[in-house]
Amino acid sequence: MSRVVGIDHLVIRVGNYGKSKAFYGALFKFLGFAISDEYDEAIGWTNGKTRFWIYPADAQGRKRKHRDGDIGFHHYAFQLRGRKDVDALQAFLNRRKVKIVDPAKEYYDDYYAVFFLDPDGHKLEGMKYGERRAKAAKKGARRKA
Numbered sequence: 847m848s849r850v851v852g853i854d855h856l857v858i859r860v861g862n863y864g865k866s867k868a869f870y871g872a873l874f875k876f877l878g879f880a881i882s883d884e885y886d887e888a889i890g891w892t893n894g895k896t897r898f899w900i901y902p903a904d905a906q907g908r909k910r911k912h913r914d915g916d917i918g919f920h921h922y923a924f925q926l927r928g929r930k931d932v933d934a935l936q937a938f939l940n941r942r943k944v945k946i947v948d949p950a951k952e953y954y955d956d957y958y959a960v961f962f963l964d965p966d967g968h969k970l971e972g973m974k975y976g977e978r979r980a981k982a983a984k985k986g987a988r989r990k991a
Contacts (some may be wrong), residue, residue, distance in 0.1 A: 852896075853896065854896075854897060855896070855899055856864050856896075856897075856898050857900075857901060858899070858900055858901075859901055859903040860901070860902060860903060860908055860965070860966050861903055861908045861909050861911060861965070861966045862965060863887065863901075864910075865965050866900050866966065869964055870889075870898070870900060872942065872962070875888070877893070877935075878893055879892060880892065882897055882956065887902055888900070888901045898922075901919070912968050914967070915957060917942075921969035921971055922970055923970075923972075924971065924972050924973070925973060925974065925975070926972050926974050929974050932959060932960055932973065932974055936949065936950040936960045936972075939962050940949065944962050945962060946962045947962060947963060947969065948960065948961035949962045956977065956978045957973065957975045958973065959972065959973035960973075
């Protein structure tokens with residue numbers, strides 16, 4: 847039986863390739879990604895574990911932005927090292943005047959995240975899950991030692 851060992855890459859189509867290339871270029875630089883490959887009408891970034899690609903949409907696809915609720919892509923979550931990184935991402939997004947749809951806060955038990963939109967309305971997320979539990983477990987282990 848085959849086994850998935852991870853997600854290699856995500857590819858999205860964008861309405862304005864130049865605008866999206868600049869948006870994602872700045873975002874991925876902030877998040878520690880580098881360009882993996884670039885072609886005339888495609889660019890991909892990687893952090894060594896995940897790749898993210900953009901390609902321009904065709905003429906019909908450029909007629910409207912992505913709408914949350916459409917069939918397909920709902921959102922993509924970037925797992926960050928900690929809550930401080932989520933807060934730093936939100937500060938970066940605010941400086942760049944990126945539309946934040948749900949600000950940094952705890953959305954579920956020990957799930958801290960910020961949600962924002964790319965130039966086409968694709969929803970993205972920076973998140974950290976389990977940080978409080980991990981700290982509590984580490985503290986408990988130290989007490990037992």
